[in-house]
Amino acid sequence: AQDQIKIGVSIPAATHGFMGGLNWHAAEAEKRLEAANPNIDIIIVTADGPADQASDLEDLVSVHQIQALVVLPFESEPLTEPVRAVADTGAFITVVDRGLTDPSIQDVYVSGNNTEMGVNSAEYMKTRLGEGDNIVILRGIPTVLDTERFDAFMGAIEGSGINVLDNKFANWNRDDGFEVMQDFLARFPDIDGVWAQDDDITLGVVEAIKQAGRESEMFVVGGAGMKEIVKGVMDGDALVPVDVLYPPAQIATAMDVTVNHFISNGPVTGSYILGSPLITQENAEQFYFPDSPF
Amino acid sequence: MSVSTHEAAKPVKGLRIDFKTLGPLLALVLLVILGYSLNPAFLNEGNVTNILTRSAFIGIIAVGATFVITAGGIDLSVGSMAAFIAGVMIIVMNWAVGSMGASIWTVLIGVGCSLILGVGAGFINGFLTTKAKIEAFIVTLGTMGIYRSLVTYFADGGTLSLASGARDIYRPVYYDSFLRIPIPVWVFIFVAIIGWVLMNRTAFGRYCMAIGSNEHVARYSAIKVDRVRTATFVLQGLCVSLATIIYVPRLGSASSATGVLWELEAIAAVIIGGTMLKGGFGRIGGTVIGALILTAIGNILNLTEIISNYLNGAVQGVIIVAAVYLQRGSLRTRRKKAE
Amino acid sequence: MSVSTHEAAKPVKGLRIDFKTLGPLLALVLLVILGYSLNPAFLNEGNVTNILTRSAFIGIIAVGATFVITAGGIDLSVGSMAAFIAGVMIIVMNWAVGSMGASIWTVLIGVGCSLILGVGAGFINGFLTTKAKIEAFIVTLGTMGIYRSLVTYFADGGTLSLASGARDIYRPVYYDSFLRIPIPVWVFIFVAIIGWVLMNRTAFGRYCMAIGSNEHVARYSAIKVDRVRTATFVLQGLCVSLATIIYVPRLGSASSATGVLWELEAIAAVIIGGTMLKGGFGRIGGTVIGALILTAIGNILNLTEIISNYLNGAVQGVIIVAAVYLQRGSLRTRRKKAE
Amino acid sequence: MNSAAGTPMQAILSAHRISKSFGEIPVLFSVDFDIKPGEVHAIIGENGAGKSTLIKILSGIEQPTSGTISYDGQTVTLPPNGEAEALGIVLIHQELNLAEHLTVADSIFLGRELKKFGFLDLGEMRKRAVAVMERLHVHVDPDARINTLSVADKQMVEIAKAISRDARVLIMDEPTAVLSVGETETLFEQIRRLTARGVAVIFISHKLDEIMELAQRVTVLRDGQLIATVGTEALTPDSIAQMMVGRELSNLFPPKHEPDVDAPVVLSVRGLKAPGVKDISFDLRKGEILGFAGLIGSGRTAVAEAIVGLTHKSEGEVSVAGKGANFAHVGQSVGAGLAYMTKDRKGRGLLLNVGLQPNLTLLTLKKHLKGIFLDSNSEAKALERAVRRFDIRARDASVRVGQLSGGNQQKLMLGKMMESEPDIIIMDEPTRGIDVGTKQQIYHIIAALAAEGKSIIVISSEMQEVIGLSHRVLVMREGRLAGRLEGAEIVEAEIMRYAAGIKQGGDDERINA
Numbered sequence A: 001a002q003d004q005i006k007i008g009v010s011i012p013a014a015t016h017g018f019m020g021g022l023n024w025h026a027a028e029a030e031k032r033l034e035a036a037n038p039n040i041d042i043i044i045v046t047a048d049g050p051a052d053q054a055s056d057l058e059d060l061v062s063v064h065q066i067q068a069l070v071v072l073p074f075e076s077e078p079l080t081e082p083v084r085a086v087a088d089t090g091a092f093i094t095v096v097d098r099g100l101t102d103p104s105i106q107d108v109y110v111s112g113n114n115t116e117m118g119v120n121s122a123e124y125m126k127t128r129l130g131e132g133d134n135i136v137i138l139r140g141i142p143t144v145l146d147t148e149r150f151d152a153f154m155g156a157i158e159g160s161g162i163n164v165l166d167n168k169f170a171n172w173n174r175d176d177g178f179e180v181m182q183d184f185l186a187r188f189p190d191i192d193g194v195w196a197q198d199d200d201i202t203l204g205v206v207e208a209i210k211q212a213g214r215e216s217e218m219f220v221v222g223g224a225g226m227k228e229i230v231k232g233v234m235d236g237d238a239l240v241p242v243d244v245l246y247p248p249a250q251i252a253t254a255m256d257v258t259v260n261h262f263i264s265n266g267p268v269t270g271s272y273i274l275g276s277p278l279i280t281q282e283n284a285e286q287f288y289f290p291d292s293p294f
Numbered sequence B, C: 001m002s003v004s005t006h007e008a009a010k011p012v013k014g015l016r017i018d019f020k021t022l023g024p025l026l027a028l029v030l031l032v033i034l035g036y037s038l039n040p041a042f043l044n045e046g047n048v049t050n051i052l053t054r055s056a057f058i059g060i061i062a063v064g065a066t067f068v069i070t071a072g073g074i075d076l077s078v079g080s081m082a083a084f085i086a087g088v089m090i091i092v093m094n095w096a097v098g099s100m101g102a103s104i105w106t107v108l109i110g111v112g113c114s115l116i117l118g119v120g121a122g123f124i125n126g127f128l129t130t131k132a133k134i135e136a137f138i139v140t141l142g143t144m145g146i147y148r149s150l151v152t153y154f155a156d157g158g159t160l161s162l163a164s165g166a167r168d169i170y171r172p173v174y175y176d177s178f179l180r181i182p183i184p185v186w187v188f189i190f191v192a193i194i195g196w197v198l199m200n201r202t203a204f205g206r207y208c209m210a211i212g213s214n215e216h217v218a219r220y221s222a223i224k225v226d227r228v229r230t231a232t233f234v235l236q237g238l239c240v241s242l243a244t245i246i247y248v249p250r251l252g253s254a255s256s257a258t259g260v261l262w263e264l265e266a267i268a269a270v271i272i273g274g275t276m277l278k279g280g281f282g283r284i285g286g287t288v289i290g291a292l293i294l295t296a297i298g299n300i301l302n303l304t305e306i307i308s309n310y311l312n313g314a315v316q317g318v319i320i321v322a323a324v325y326l327q328r329g330s331l332r333t334r335r336k337k338a339e
Numbered sequence D: 001m002n003s004a005a006g007t008p009m010q011a012i013l014s015a016h017r018i019s020k021s022f023g024e025i026p027v028l029f030s031v032d033f034d035i036k037p038g039e040v041h042a043i044i045g046e047n048g049a050g051k052s053t054l055i056k057i058l059s060g061i062e063q064p065t066s067g068t069i070s071y072d073g074q075t076v077t078l079p080p081n082g083e084a085e086a087l088g089i090v091l092i093h094q095e096l097n098l099a100e101h102l103t104v105a106d107s108i109f110l111g112r113e114l115k116k117f118g119f120l121d122l123g124e125m126r127k128r129a130v131a132v133m134e135r136l137h138v139h140v141d142p143d144a145r146i147n148t149l150s151v152a153d154k155q156m157v158e159i160a161k162a163i164s165r166d167a168r169v170l171i172m173d174e175p176t177a178v179l180s181v182g183e184t185e186t187l188f189e190q191i192r193r194l195t196a197r198g199v200a201v202i203f204i205s206h207k208l209d210e211i212m213e214l215a216q217r218v219t220v221l222r223d224g225q226l227i228a229t230v231g232t233e234a235l236t237p238d239s240i241a242q243m244m245v246g247r248e249l250s251n252l253f254p255p256k257h258e259p260d261v262d263a264p265v266v267l268s269v270r271g272l273k274a275p276g277v278k279d280i281s282f283d284l285r286k287g288e289i290l291g292f293a294g295l296i297g298s299g300r301t302a303v304a305e306a307i308v309g310l311t312h313k314s315e316g317e318v319s320v321a322g323k324g325a326n327f328a329h330v331g332q333s334v335g336a337g338l339a340y341m342t343k344d345r346k347g348r349g350l351l352l353n354v355g356l357q358p359n360l361t362l363l364t365l366k367k368h369l370k371g372i373f374l375d376s377n378s379e380a381k382a383l384e385r386a387v388r389r390f391d392i393r394a395r396d397a398s399v400r401v402g403q404l405s406g407g408n409q410q411k412l413m414l415g416k417m418m419e420s421e422p423d424i425i426i427m428d429e430p431t432r433g434i435d436v437g438t439k440q441q442i443y444h445i446i447a448a449l450a451a452e453g454k455s456i457i458v459i460s461s462e463m464q465e466v467i468g469l470s471h472r473v474l475v476m477r478e479g480r481l482a483g484r485l486e487g488a489e490i491v492e493a494e495i496m497r498y499a500a501g502i503k504q505g506g507d508d509e510r511i512n513a
């Protein structure tokens, strides 16, 4: 078909919960959009690292000759040039989540917001805790994304008098979340709050707290909006009272916007910041997707 | 020391065994001292229990790996295999809960399914290695990718979670204790003892050593080399299955992140324990201590704040190398003195 | 195994060399046919160039790994080492840009620094293996953790990025071509040829094989075993350094995610190429083809949508095992016929 | 032959009051030894007497615990690890010492490769490798990998390697143990050529006639002590043996008992084809000792390995005690009472890095089970038995087999095979590296076994052994039976004629009988 429009979608592989959700949403959006628009062909490729993703971008151009690219960069800086190379072929560029160092490359920017996520988590902590209270932090993998969240959180918590006892990497992994929390519990007799920053970690943390029988002493703030956690929030779980959204569905939004560029008449540009709102018992309903794997 | 020198030269049987595990044991003791001095909470009953329980997963898998490596093979697929088995167990148990309600039978079905998968997966590795004559490294690199992909696929990129009915019944397998020792630790002890007996007191263990040390001699000595080799992979699969059975009730879930890098940890435990990567020589006792050392390092890093988080990996690396150096070193001095 | 022994018994010289690389080559050809049939764009000049350029990284590292493995060692640290070298290169070049402006000298300083680090890191691995007598597996598992941690630490958990002035000067090293062949491919060709000559036409290559085959024999033949072994690790470090030199201009950055799992890919390339993991026998030509096979598999997975992305790893695994089976299998049949 | 023996000439290499202990175990006690240019000086002694240890010290591989070495009249400390080769001291190890993955040419030049502009001069190395092997009349492809060669070929490559080096002192530790008469003759020619040029040769062998033929002086060691160094002309094989063993050696071979022509056929082979074997048929009767003679590579080993199921036979029928016995696996042949003892004790026979006990019982581990567990008491008893029966001398029970002297390894392997209590025994080079005293014991054991009704095939390159033991002798040549000898026909000249192809094996009927 002459007027077949090819859209490449380049995302990281499903190596942990959040990315799994993102992959799922991308696949669902592909099915939906291809069914609705017969002249649209979407090609999703997944990468294991920045270099791998740069290769994927090359392949999308050289093999598939895409007209548009939706990309969630593994890391901003290394992928800026490869994305520019795609843009130079004349393709329409939608960047998701992690901005490029040179925003002029992109036509559309759809994003969650790591900084906001850190800040919102800290703000919630401040509403529950005060001077002299102790929290521990479980971080993801040492990457840019994690560092952004962490720095924003630390910035926002400063001056509140809340004590950060320690922070350790839990690799966005339930098992590591469980073990690191076990060790925090063994080490600190007084913990009032836990920032787990990711819902996979949260699940492990919760089990460790339950094992130690210290559910009544503290609460946990997760992140991302995993369905199990959102459900818990909805049901008024005291241990995990809130979650901070970091929506894996943003990839679907980005794909929608990109398809729109081709099927609607008006030009599509600009930024779509989805934000990282606090999920509470009141608003949890609207963030609950029981069919999503995440 | 001068006494021990004599004994090393003309060893009495029982004593020699003690000496061999002495190296890794020494490293473990030093590590415990380090941990305690960094944070006395290290030796709290709760923390010790945690370490023991955690080391059970890697430890059980590493016992299996000791046989594979002793017979001159290697298995890179264990971590993915664990994730895969856990995933299928959960799917099957959820299905069972759906069709006949949650009961002890649900768990037993899951366990049965795990054992079958473990043995089957091990057999496939063994079969491809011995019959298709592909290097174990390549075979298990391949199955490693395959199992991990399959679990990701089954979980649709996300997480497979055990239905809460089954979870409640299954939970005690990880969280309960017997005589104040957690069940996973009992399983570990049990596997270690069986493994030790198999390795040191049965024909099978002797055959593994013979094959790893010289395959030709083994063949000329009427040993069914292919069969024994395959058996080591099956045994490894069985160990992975057992580890998974105690792993699943812990968090009740499996995803593509389950068991990542367990293969490296298991192999490291085996080698820290004094087994040689080239085969021909296996020490179950050392492997157990190796698993404890690895777990203790992780725990110690979580108990202290003196080093940047970013350097965890570096500290871990330094300690592993130092631990092995210590034990090999202490062996060397003993040997020198003996001469 | 016993069959393989006799194939070479009455070999014709020229033919034998052809036969040896024929196995991996056959697998590569089949893969190319598969790629073309899935999507004819596979053989576009652009795509072929992309594959060749990408395979340069792993290929160059794998050439070094061939020596280490042939001499009976193993190096798990190469991926981390690449990340570490890239990180330090960037820091140094940024500093140079800051203090004396961006010029060709900036890049040369970076390159020099990379070479020194590569050689140094390789030497450390070699030294610990030969002098401290710690198994190469453990040593490089340790340094793997150490280098990865260090780059994370230097980058403060983020990304180290090359200053844009230096980037512009350095960029052509990855992106430009000479005689329509990209520079990285030239470097790969160059490294492969040097490697081949070293392995097959110098005493050093012979010593590597002798040591990997039988260390005692090598020692009794007055070969300085420790020195040669250390040299293989240094050579490996040098190869990592070269790979990094062409990697840095590609993305202009380094982070903790750089070079993850390259060690596994490099070792896989070596073994797919027909070198034995136990040592004694190295084939540079096979390694080059092994690297091409691995890169081509990744590319082919991007060519088509017929299988779920979740199953990428599975397809990769199946193809690797099948490729090795094919080449070993074809050898076997030929041998049977030869009898 | 040359003047070296008679003329008082200065020793090129000498050892003074050398003692050596491994750990606390003394192996050599204050031994003196010297060798002059152009001389062949033999060292003999029982297994484990310390011969190999002495020459390892003389070539720097081991350092003496006390005592001194002089080279060219200077007291020296020889460099370790074969570096003494640079000084002109070249050693052929008793243990085969080749890297299995290298080619023949690579191995010959290992450690002193020929180079052109810094690169290997492969063409020149091949050429010289071919040339030196030509001199030794070995026909192996210089590009063949060592692991494809037979044990004998490997030994010849080792010899070629040593000869091709610029040796002033050439030390050979049992080079002829796996060689047949022809190869041995060629080797001796080369040795004479070298000594004529002034090379000093130290030669260890258990074959006393070889020593009488080759050596000018003989040093006898017993239990690490120097017994005597004497000129060969003053010796007879009997007196040497007596010095070695410390007692009179009567008949080396036991009297042959009359073969029973009506005894049942226990092993019958018809039309066997396998790798290295082109059509072999023969019968073995109960109580018979059947010798297999032939040149190196004539296919004797290949026949044995095909029969017991170690290699795949492409055609032919084997039956044991009348029943079809087409073994696919060694276990089946052992189960059927047929045991094979390999000639390659290092590569195929024994695990060098473990102790005596696990090696002894490896073939028959099932006999030492108590329930499913190994019964180490029963294993220990088996070892005790074997040590007594085969006079295995290990200084202590914990030594690894690799540290045993060569002869004792061979005895251990015999013990390992006999553990399976076979009715049919195929022994490949059974007395390889065994001293005369023990040889006599082993011959008596073989004869006794035959008398008990066991049937034995002896594959041997030692002509005397085949002749002295066998009731019948089959001679192989190029994978076929070239001749069949019985009774009075069994003489060296006849065997040689068949083996060399000068005489053909007469009518098929006779051969296949």
Ligand SMILES: Nc1ncnc2c1ncn2[C@@H]1O[C@H](COP(=O)(O)OP(=O)(O)OP(=O)(O)O)[C@@H](O)[C@H]1O
Pocket (backbone or CB within 6 Å): D022, D027, D045, D046, D047, D048, D049, D050, D051, D052, D053, D054, D094, D393, D394, D395, D399, D403, D404, D405, D406, D407, D408, D433, D435
């Ligand atoms: N590395 C070693 N460690 C311990 N003991 C050793 C070692 N090498 C040799 N021995 C012992 O030294 C003694 C002498 O051995 P040696 O090999 O010199 O005997 P040999 O005269 O060559 O015997 P054979 O005729 O059987 O070859 C033996 O008892 C042997 O076990």
Ligand SMILES: Nc1ncnc2c1ncn2[C@@H]1O[C@H](COP(=O)(O)OP(=O)(O)OP(=O)(O)O)[C@@H](O)[C@H]1O
Pocket (backbone or CB within 6 Å): C006, C009, D148, D150, D151, D152, D153, D275, D276, D277, D294, D295, D296, D297, D298, D299, D300, D301, D302, D303, D311, D343, D461
């Ligand atoms: N499995 C095999 N495949 C192909 N050729 C073989 C095989 N086994 C043996 N041969 C060849 O058959 C010939 C006979 O070898 P074999 O070892 O049986 O001879 P032998 O008479 O025992 O001589 P030796 O004195 O060397 O032991 C050799 O050329 C050998 O390379």
Ligand SMILES: [Mg+2]
Pocket (backbone or CB within 6 Å): A030, A034, A041, A042, A043, A044, C305
């Ligand atoms: Mg599509």
Ligand SMILES: [Mg+2]
Pocket (backbone or CB within 6 Å): D051, D052, D053, D094, D173, D405, D406, D407
């Ligand atoms: Mg000897």
